[in-house]
Amino acid sequence: MSLGYDGGLTAALSVKDIGKGIAFYRDVLGFKLLYHAEEMGWCELESPVTRVNVGLSQVEKPEVKGGATLTFGVKDIDRARKTLEDRKVRFDGPTQVIPDLTKLATFYDPDGNKLMLYQSLQ
Secondary structure, X not given: OOOOOOOOEEEEEEEOOHHHHHHHHXXXXXXXXXXXXXXXXXXXXXXXXXXXXXXXXXXOOOOOOOOOOEEEEOOOHHHHHHHHHHOOOEEOOOOEEEOOOEEEEEEEOOOOOEEEXXXXXX
16 A cells, blocks of 8 residues: 655654754754744754755643654764764763664754764664
8 A cells, every 4th residue: 555655754843942943953953944934833944864854843841752763864973973062962972883883873952852863884
């Protein structure tokens, strides 16, 4: 059975202050703001991954427990991590290395949404 997927994906995250969220994803992670519907408390940003967008929904109390983790591939995880650390992004411990497979680094947006970088070692 095919649902007729078109190749696009929008991941929705909750934030307390949509302005701060936009600034983080645009200015720190380098995403492009596609639109901001203030009356709805919603915006979408284009990630560097083709047809993968991040939608931010402004809520009073963001629930950031569990759920999916957006994991973005980078060419050089050490360099990417240093760039984010220089921008005061909070990481969860050291970069993990799974020999001959991948390196992983978990970090958080200002509302505590968990994000991750990975670098393939294959």
